[in-house]
Amino acid sequence: MKKIWDFCGDIKVNFWLILAISLNLAVGAYFIKFNSKLFVPLNHSLVQNWFIQYGQDHIGQSWWLVLLFFLAFFLGINTFVCAVKRIAQLWPQRKQSGFRVFSVKIAPSLIHLCFLIILAGHFFSLVAVPERSIPVQLNQKIILSEGNSLEVISQQVERYTTPAAFEGAVRQCSVTVKIQSPQKSEIKVLRVLRPIYWQGMSIHLDVFTKKDSQKTAAPPELKLIIKKDPGIAVVIVCFAILCLLMFWYFPQRKKT
Amino acid sequence: MITLIFQFAFPVAIVFYLLGLSFYLFRQTKISLCVFLIGFISHTLFQLSRGLSPGIWLINPVFDSSYFLPWSMAAICLGMGFFSKEEKNKAIIHSMIIPVSLFSALGLFFPRGIMAPGPQHQTILVSLYYSIDIVAQACFILGAWFAVLHLREKDQDKLFNSLMVAGFILYSISQVVGAYWAYLGWALPMHWSTKHLQSASVWCYYAAVLHLRYFPTWNSRHESWFSLGGALLLLVFNYATQLSAFSLPRIGGWTL
Numbered sequence: 001m002k003k004i005w006d007f008c009g010d011i012k013v014n015f016w017l018i019l020a021i022s023l024n025l026a027v028g029a030y031f032i033k034f035n036s037k038l039f040v041p042l043n044h045s046l047v048q049n050w051f052i053q054y055g056q057d058h059i060g061q062s063w064w065l066v067l068l069f070f071l072a073f074f075l076g077i078n079t080f081v082c083a084v085k086r087i088a089q090l091w092p093q094r095k096q097s098g099f100r101v102f103s104v105k106i107a108p109s110l111i112h113l114c115f116l117i118i119l120a121g122h123f124f125s126l127v128a129v130p131e132r133s134i135p136v137q138l139n140q141k142i143i144l145s146e147g148n149s150l151e152v153i154s155q156q157v158e159r160y161t162t163p164a165a166f167e168g169a170v171r172q173c174s175v176t177v178k179i180q181s182p183q184k185s186e187i188k189v190l191r192v193l194r195p196i197y198w199q200g201m202s203i204h205l206d207v208f209t210k211k212d213s214q215k216t217a218a219p220p221e222l223k224l225i226i227k228k229d230p231g232i233a234v235v236i237v238c239f240a241i242l243c244l245l246m247f248w249y250f251p252q253r254k255k256t
Numbered sequence: 257m258i259t260l261i262f263q264f265a266f267p268v269a270i271v272f273y274l275l276g277l278s279f280y281l282f283r284q285t286k287i288s289l290c291v292f293l294i295g296f297i298s299h300t301l302f303q304l305s306r307g308l309s310p311g312i313w314l315i316n317p318v319f320d321s322s323y324f325l326p327w328s329m330a331a332i333c334l335g336m337g338f339f340s341k342e343e344k345n346k347a348i349i350h351s352m353i354i355p356v357s358l359f360s361a362l363g364l365f366f367p368r369g370i371m372a373p374g375p376q377h378q379t380i381l382v383s384l385y386y387s388i389d390i391v392a393q394a395c396f397i398l399g400a401w402f403a404v405l406h407l408r409e410k411d412q413d414k415l416f417n418s419l420m421v422a423g424f425i426l427y428s429i430s431q432v433v434g435a436y437w438a439y440l441g442w443a444l445p446m447h448w449s450t451k452h453l454q455s456a457s458v459w460c461y462y463a464a465v466l467h468l469r470y471f472p473t474w475n476s477r478h479e480s481w482f483s484l485g486g487a488l489l490l491l492v493f494n495y496a497t498q499l500s501a502f503s504l505p506r507i508g509g510w511t512l
Contacts, residue, residue: 025457171378
């Protein structure tokens with residue numbers, strides 16, 4: 001048992017695992033570049049569903065994804081054991097070393113714990129948070145959850161009028177929606193990059209603009225993305241904390 | 257006036273960078289720095305003119321990697337030269353004029369036009385993401401340059417490591433900003449796309465390299481080789497996707 005624990009908390013294992021993940025992601029980027037049609041649906045479905053529907057039939061192009069999940073899982077275990085071992089080692093010394101030195105020493109473990117939360121958050125989002133992607137149609141009623149619905153009342157497309165070089169290109173898109181709950185009804189404007197948050201859900205407006213959008217007067221394709229992902233805020237906040245910790249830690253490490 | 261600067265300031269900057277490089281190679285360090293500084297001022301004017309050239313102020317074109325990467329490298333070179341107190345470090349910092357000139361000249365062969373920012377680019381997060389990401393890349397590339405010098409036993413203070421750490425922190429910050437942008441626009445902090453996977457691959461690679469110091473048998477020479485490997489990975493990712501944009505330099509409307 002101790003051997004397994006030591007192996008799981010080995011820094012060398014950690015190094016090779018991260019390097020293997022880096023290589024795996026590079027290989028994945030290559031496969032996505034040359035098989036984009038296969039991987040586009042992955043962005044809008046749960047990983048396991050995508051794999052059953054598409055991935056298993058194209059195992060030659062999707063094997064790296066399975067490997068990525070395995071490697072990330074072992075990296076998670078390894079990071080956890082490394083952090084726990086280090087904290088257990090440093091905690092009894094906290095009074096002798098003084099607050100500043102102790103803070104510098106413990107910082108990498110806190111960075112690792114933040115990383116673990118990010119990893120877990122991503123995993124949760126990928127396997128447990130479904131997404132609804134619905135093309136925008138006027139007067140269409142969309143059921144959000146029991147008793148809550150959304151209706152698209154109007155849609156607006158703003159185009160550049162100046163400068164001359166940009167004239168006609170799409171600048172911003174928005175839709176006006178009526179959100180109905182058992183208690184009240186609200187009219188809201190939903191824009192690209194400005195989602196609406198409603199009872200734990202986020203509603204995003206996505207737009208597909210063609211490169212020659214300037215030449216065509218046809219409105220761009222719009223779609224609503226509806227998601228209820230409680231982990232996303234945790235992922236972004238932990239990533240920001242991780243950056244702050246690193247920003248503080250590395251100069252301090254040099255001093256000590 | 258802005259059109260004139262937009263068309264000619266970048267080639268002028270390259271001429272001065274190359275002149276500076278020539279003086280450096282002939283060991284005329286002071287003249288070399290003065291000429292390099294003139295090149296940098298011209299380059300800065302070009303970057304600003306990119307933002308003003310459409311006729312309205314747009315910040316996104318300022319941070320186009322073809323031109324902003326060498327600008328960042330030049331800024332780091334001048335900044336490090338200005339703040340460095342030790343003469344032996346100053347000598348190797350001046351050598352950065354070589355990669356700066358090289359990458360600036362590459363900018364001529366990978367021209368980038370100015371596109372109308374679409375709905376998904378109507379946020380400050382875009383400029384923030386690209387600017388921080390490119391400065392981080394500049395740190396990685398210059399870190400690799402210093403790694404070569406370290407392998408030749410010229411960078412004794414391991415400046416390559418400091419640049420790599422700074423690059424990693426900035427790269428992490430850019431990933432947070434990028435994740436937030438992606439979330440607002442597409443309800444996902446990370447896409448299964450070539451660009452996102454390549455970024456994650458680079459991040460993991462440098463994360464692995466920063467763990468090397470905890471190996472008892474590894475030394476700074478090993479770290480130098482890994483720093484070189486990281487820059488190579490970055491360059492392959494950056495330029496492999498841009499190869500289709502390759503063209504002969506156009507200066508003031510004339511193709512050379």
